[in-house]
Amino acid sequence: MDTTDLARSIDARGMPCPGPLMSLIGAIREGTVGDTIEVLSSDEGSKTDIPAWVAKAGHELVEVLEDDGFSRFVIRKAR
Amino acid sequence: MSPVPARIVVLGGGVGGTLVANLLDKSLGHDAKVTVVDPSGMHDYQPGYLYVALGEASGHWLSRDERTLLRRHVDLAIEEAVRIHPDAQTVQLRSGASIEWDYLVLATGARLMHEEVPGLAEGAFGFYSLPDAERLREELRRFRGGRLLVGVAGIPYKCPPAPVEFTMMVEEYLRKKGMRERSEVTLLSPLNRAFTIESASALIKPIMDERGIELATFFNVEEVDPSAHTVTSLEGEKREYELLVLVPPHRGAQVMIDSDLGDNGGWLPADKYTLQVGDYERIFALGDATNLPISKSGSTAHFEAPVIASRIASQIRGTAPTESYGGRVMCFLETGNGKATALRFDYEHPPVPPQPNRGWHMAKWIFNRAYWETVPQGRLPEHAPGTMPKEVAR
Numbered sequence: 439m440d441t442t443d444l445a446r447s448i449d450a451r452g453m454p455c456p457g458p459l460m461s462l463i464g465a466i467r468e469g470t471v472g473d474t475i476e477v478l479s480s481d482e483g484s485k486t487d488i489p490a491w492v493a494k495a496g497h498e499l500v501e502v503l504e505d506d507g508f509s510r511f512v513i514r515k516a517r
Numbered sequence: 518m519s520p521v522p523a524r525i526v527v528l529g530g531g532v533g534g535t536l537v538a539n540l541l542d543k544s545l546g547h548d549a550k551v552t553v554v555d556p557s558g559m560h561d562y563q564p565g566y567l568y569v570a571l572g573e574a575s576g577h578w579l580s581r582d583e584r585t586l587l588r589r590h591v592d593l594a595i596e597e598a599v600r601i602h603p604d605a606q607t608v609q610l611r612s613g614a615s616i617e618w619d620y621l622v623l624a625t626g627a628r629l630m631h632e633e634v635p636g637l638a639e640g641a642f643g644f645y646s647l648p649d650a651e652r653l654r655e656e657l658r659r660f661r662g663g664r665l666l667v668g669v670a671g672i673p674y675k676c677p678p679a680p681v682e683f684t685m686m687v688e689e690y691l692r693k694k695g696m697r698e699r700s701e702v703t704l705l706s707p708l709n710r711a712f713t714i715e716s717a718s719a720l721i722k723p724i725m726d727e728r729g730i731e732l733a734t735f736f737n738v739e740e741v742d743p744s745a746h747t748v749t750s751l752e753g754e755k756r757e758y759e760l761l762v763l764v765p766p767h768r769g770a771q772v773m774i775d776s777d778l779g780d781n782g783g784w785l786p787a788d789k790y791t792l793q794v795g796d797y798e799r800i801f802a803l804g805d806a807t808n809l810p811i812s813k814s815g816s817t818a819h820f821e822a823p824v825i826a827s828r829i830a831s832q833i834r835g836t837a838p839t840e841s842y843g844g845r846v847m848c849f850l851e852t853g854n855g856k857a858t859a860l861r862f863d864y865e866h867p868p869v870p871p872q873p874n875r876g877w878h879m880a881k882w883i884f885n886r887a888y889w890e891t892v893p894q895g896r897l898p899e900h901a902p903g904t905m906p907k908e909v910a911r
Contacts (some may be wrong), residue, residue: 496752
């Protein structure tokens with residue numbers, strides 16, 4: 439995804455669990471429907487926590503990419 | 518040695534501010550003049566609110582005059598700071614006066630923001646302040662059974678184990694009052710586990726299962742409807758309740774937002790090791806006031822305070838600061854039935870909590886009673902930074 443389409447980018451690398459997920463939840467609270475939000479996380483727990491929360495909360499996990507020592511999640515606020 | 522005493526101003530007279538002030542005065546003597554600025558002039562022992570809510574303690578032992586906890590040479594100004602000017606090195610006070618500093622320590626804690634969640638103030642009870650804990654105690658006395666929900670209305674919040682502790686202890690309370698059969702107890706967790714720390718969640722979950730306490734995961738409180746007795750989550754779930762106990766959202770001090778020192782939530786950007794605020798070499802922050810990814814608790818402030826005191830003392834003496842904060846925290850976690858466990862960890866070592874036992878419960882009680890004579894004065898030998906408990910030192 440082109441980063442210019444992002445409503446918000448959160449660089450949570452180095453932040454321990456549950457920081458990355460909580461930062462995403464905060465961004466979803468503040469965002470509007472249709473916004474795409476990027477989260478960069480080096481926390482291993484995010485690989486399960488973020489997709490699980492996105493599914494439970496009814497949003498869309500657009501993309502998960504593994505990079506050098508971190509994961510990039512792109513989420514669309516669906517409701 | 519500096520010929521004129523260095524002016525050190527400490528904003529906030531909680532555990533962190535009081536301990537920093539006393540340690541600085543003790544180590545620097547007449548080389549420094551330390552002033553604590555606190556709007557109430559009273560020092561509250563917040564871990565006690567949990568016991569007040571459950572009717573196990575009264576509130577009178579939880580508050581003392583800050584003056585009685587400070588060393589004689591430390592000044593106390595009962596004033597509210599309204600603006601900090603880092604470049605001019607002054608703090609503007611509500612009274613209109615201004616106070617000058619050479620070093621500034623920010624220990625302003627966290628504010629409870631009940632109003633940020635619609636319906637929370639009217640529909641939910643809490644135990645994060647003495648008035649809230651006393652109201653909850655009275656409501657529990659009136660409670661005749663039903664759905665009792667305990668949850669968190671925002672992260673970060675102070676004392677991460679407290680909602681779990683309250684849940685475990687209120688379940689025991691209901692059993693003792695003969696109301697357990699008529700009640701359902703549920704912990705609403707914002708995460709997909711009971712608690713932020715995985716090892717502690719793994720320990721707690723089987724105990725919750727054994728005691729019939731439901732865990733509702735990914736429940737980030739969005740709204741309370743006091744007339745319908747429902748609470749709705751950001752994830753779109755709605756739950757009915759007879760008694761709702763919520764930890765309100767927290768924010769840093771307004772003065773940090775107004776002074777452009779804090780982030781959107783008012784939390785101060787502090788270096789995780791030196792506790793210096795941003796690029797300001799003479800401003801430090803500790804305890805709940807920082808944005809550090811570590812527990813907001815008195816214990817954190819307790820272990821951070823000696824680091825700040827030592828670094829400021831080094832700067833004043835013209836020597837290189839050597840102490841740094843390794844993320845050390847120690848929390849008790851009550852699990853009910855007269856038992857507790859302990860969480861001891863730092864930045865590099867997650868906790869390995871022991872099975873709950875009576876010893877840790879007793880230790881918590883002794884600590885609660887001994888607090889006033891030990892912690893604010895720096896009398897606990899183990900407050901020295903850099904020492905790790907055996908269980909986590911690998």
